[in-house]
Amino acid sequence: MSTEATTDLEKHSSPGRGGPPPDPSATGHLAGLAGARQAVRRIGFYVFCCLLLAFFALPLLWLACAPFDRTPTITASLPDFTLQNFDTLFDNPYAMRSLGNSLLLAAGTGVLVVVFAALAAYALSRVRLPGRDALLYTLLLLSSIVTGTAAMVPLFNLAFELHLIDSQLGVILVLTGGLLPSAIFILKDFMDGTPRSYEESAQVFGASPLQIVRHVVVPLVRPGLATIAVWSVAQVWGNFLIPFLLLRSPEKSPAAVVMYTFYTEGGQPDLALISTFSLLYSLPVVLMFLLVSSRYGFRFHGGIKR
Amino acid sequence: MADISMAALTKVYPGGVRALDGIDLTIADGEFFALLGPSGCGKTTLLRTLAGLETASSGSVGIGGRDVTALPPGRRDVAMVFQDYALFPHMSVSDNIAYPLRIQKVPGATRREKAAQTAAELGLTDYLDRRPGQLSGGQQQRVALARAMACHPQVFLFDEPLSNLDARMRLEARTFLKRLQRELGVTTVFVTHDQAEALALADRIAVMESGRIRQLGTPAEVFRYPANTFVASFIGSTPMNLLDGQVAGGRIDVAGALLPVPEGLEEGLAEGEKLVYGIRPEYLGLAEGPAEGALRGAVRVVENLGSAQLVTLEGESGFVQAVVDEDRRLTPGEIGHAVPRRDRALLYRDGELLNRAPAESGPAGRPGEGEAA
Ligand SMILES: Nc1ncnc2c1ncn2[C@@H]1O[C@H](COP(=O)(O)OP(=O)(O)OP(=O)(O)O)[C@@H](O)[C@H]1O
Ligand SMILES: [Mg+2]
16 A cells, blocks of 8 residues: 555656646646645645554554663653663563463464364364354354353363363363364365365275365365464463463463563562563564465465465 | 176255166176266266265165175275366375375375376376466366376266367367277266267267166167157257157158158058157258158258258248258248158157167267267
């Protein structure tokens, strides 16, 4: 959009900038005036866009500056450059370990969600079940409750009964359960979009159902799987409630929970620590998005290109 | 190598569609067998039931003397080529061809070697590293054939493999297919709704209508002696003229025209009996002037067939089509007199053929030859 806009701007402003006017008399002057008005209107528009952008970019700007500032505040300002904050962070006993925990939870959930969602979506897409669509919609509806605040108490009770309190496996299972319905829903659409004749062809050659899934279905829906994987990792990475609820020991807590504990002795939020940690915390997700989108590309609908 | 036998094979889809209705059929070892019929008559269903992709509702299927009715597709030792070829889009041509071997756990190197060998036989060597999406329709078809050949099945099943090709390619591919089948000698069942294709390719043809076989025979038999009016109107590049008539004094009275009774049928016809007189447009000649035993009608449409013209006459018997010489000048509205060839005329009573096919339909030859697809 932006490139289009700039060329547009150039086109409009060029007569005002002194390209030879068609007639150097009064009409030329008038045309110049109209051009100037156009240009002013354009400039106003872009200034407005920039302000809007700045408003949204400010937090990101803060994230980029504050970690390198000797005395970070909640305003974004040119940093008084230092790497001191990183040293402090690395000295914190829980900070780095929590990133590892986040990674573990995210990866575990991601793998479970992708594997189970792929198998379930394939089955649901290929087998005729009475009430299949109703089942899917109900699951989808309930899933927003499962990992939400509403189910907090029952979830805690359930985890308690299953001895999954203060266990990372418990967190992974609960998160997986919450993410699965949406994942199945999205993946089923991908599966529906792949023609059956591929699978039947493999079937005639003697491939078993699991071979068919591995050799034919998975490669065909790979963009869908990538989308689901990234989406679930991002969901887990940012999830605060479930690990906060189910994990007791700080050495098992993920980054989102640990960040909550960064206070100075005076009870003030430790901005130096928080900003630095935030930067480290957001980097993996950004990197993952870039990597996956360059390798597979994201798509949210099925259908294959041939 | 194997023969195929079906006994009382019936397939009822959920929802009650009776796609196959008691099919009894035996296909000999090495035969090139065509299943022909209009859309929705159950050809694909029959093929899929042979492959095991559909389970029969009742009846049995045998391949090579083995009852395979309850066997899953992978254990029937058949290879199927789908109408859309179903080449895996994410695999190279080489991997596609080698896929059946991959399932059979043949080691990678042997697999690639075999794939290259099969590809060479079909002239695909230059395309081994391409994806199916980068091939033309004809090349894709050959890859699909190569993939089917690679696992050396007992039976080939083809579901309209030529229908995605343009008319020219189709002629080439069909000759190629026939040669290939001859060389391999593998029993082949071939589904098509194009009668010219069936006539040109098959050793035997089964003409189907709504889940039943209406006629079974060699292309010559099916073309020369269609067993019923359904087959008669289905087979032939131009549909056969089927005219309502009546026996009158040893002749057939078709709307006033007295046509001679076909040879060998003089006895057994009751005076006044209602029959259907069948004659192919190719066997109707246009006389120069009024003639005895000719169908009279005004020229309505003249269609150029290239080396001949198809003329539609409108007379008292309805529309009659005749194929006439390309040099003949015809103007719409002019009165034409179409004279049937007596030895090619057919009579149908209650929709069933009265003529008897001679024990050996020798010189009748292969009428399918000249027909454009
Ligand atoms: N999966 C299915 N469920 C229900 N009915 C079906 C199914 N597949 C096919 N049919 C029906 O069975 C009948 C035979 O279908 P089939 O596909 O065998 O026809 P066909 O002869 O191959 O036609 P075409 O030349 O159009 O491919 C049709 O009436 C069709 O509607
Ligand atoms: Mg079909």
